[in-house]
Amino acid sequence: MKLTDEEFREEYKPLYIPAHYQEADTQENKVVYALAQLGEGTVTDVLDKLEELEPNIHSEQFTALAKQVLARLHDKGLIKGEDRQGQMCYNLGKITEANKGAVNPDLLAPGLD
Numbered sequence: 001m002k003l004t005d006e007e008f009r010e011e012y013k014p015l016y017i018p019a020h021y022q023e024a025d026t027q028e029n030k031v032v033y034a035l036a037q038l039g040e041g042t043v044t045d046v047l048d049k050l051e052e053l054e055p056n057i058h059s060e061q062f063t064a065l066a067k068q069v070l071a072r073l074h075d076k077g078l079i080k081g082e083d084r085q086g087q088m089c090y091n092l093g094k095i096t097e098a099n100k101g102a103v104n105p106d107l108l109a110p111g112l113d
Contacts, residue, residue, distance in 0.1 A: 015078040017092070021053050027062070030054075031069045035079070040091035042084075043067050 003011060018025060018033045025033075034049040035041065041049070043066055050066075051058050070090050074081045080093040 012076065015073065015092070023054055027065050028069050030057075031066050032073075035070070035090060036092055040089055042087045042089050043070060044087075046070065046090075 015032065016029070017036050018029045021030070021033050030050060030053075031046060034046045034053065038045055038049055043063070047058055047063060047066055050062075070079070070081075070088070073079045074088070074090060079090050081088045081090040083089075
């Protein structure tokens with residue numbers, strides 16, 4: 001399947017992370033917001049966070065949707081995830097610690113400075 005430039009940009013645009021939780025938002029934005037608040041977590045963790053934010057949101061349909069959203073975002077490379085004891089643990093892949101390394105400019109190849 002070949003995508004046009006516009007289709008590619010739409011399909012692989014950066015992940016939008018809502019700044020605030022809104023009950024009227026899309027289901028995907030709710031899932032992403034909950035994951036962002038957790039930092040990292042399984043589908044169950046995300047659903048528990050959503051239940052805190054919006055009581056009675058938990059349903060079989062929403063559970064299936066949350067699994068689908070997280071798996072799709074992971075497959076696209078928009079979020080990270082790793083298998084931990086048979087469950088996927090997802091995160092946004094944000095850098096939370098500063099790099100402690102240093103660069104010695106004398107060791108750089110010529111023309112890279």
